[in-house]
Amino acid sequence: MNEKESLVRFGISMPQSLIEQFDALIVHQGYDNRSEAVRDLVRRALLAPSHIVSEQLAAGTIVMVYDHHVSDLPIVLTELQHDYHHEINSTMHIHLNHHQCLEVIVVRGVVRRLRELQQRIQVLKGVSYAELSVTHVDGQEKVPHDGGKHNHTHTHTHNHDN
Incomplete structure (x- = not known):
């Protein structure tokens, strides 16, 4: 407020x-x-994800628990995260025991894309838990026409006279 x-x-x-x-x-x-x-x-x-407009910009986390011994699951998860590299800001990986890993993915982007990523993780064989938690909704910004995947081009001038 x-x-x-x-x-x-x-x-x-x-x-x-x-x-x-x-x-x-x-x-x-x-x-x-x-x-x-x-x-x-x-x-x-x-802030419950089900109450947020799909095209709204938001930030939050996806928390997942998975069995890293399931065939190719770590590779599939890495490839999936590369597909959403515009939305992923950071990840933290924790070994819970010999078989299970907990991973926290910090995300920011269009809610529709964040939900899509969470759902694609949840359905993978070996993933026992995957939950999206939205912690901030940006009510002021509008989604860019390119879905948030734009490049920033900056002109820099340098003065080399000391």
């Missing part, structure tokens, strides 16, 4: 037992009041 936005008050009705559980949760999480906690819950709900 920016400083120019005004706050709007509204009431919420819920059973006593639910509000007691909520109050205990927000105290445990360190919130000063219910309003802050509710605002964060709403923000989180609005």
Whole structure:
């Protein structure tokens, strides 16, 4: 919320037992009041990938767990990630045990492409988990006409006189 936005008050009705559980949760999480906690819950709900427009620009992560002993799976995953190199900013690979790896892929791009990548990973034999989590939606930017795959050309002038 920016400083120019005004706050709007509204009431919420819920059973006593639910509000007691909520109050205990927000105290445990360190919130000063219910309003802050509710605002964060709403923000989180609005970032659910199913609620974001497919052509919106977003950033987030794809977390996956897979068995690296499954035939050719590491090679297939690497090739797949190369197909989406415009959307992938970084990856982190962790060995969970002798067979399983956890990989976190930091992504940014058009939500449709991010979902597509997650789905293509999820269906691979040997992948036990693949989840897209959107952590930021850029509401100001419009998707470029080329789907975000454009090159930046900059002219640089250099003065070599010291």
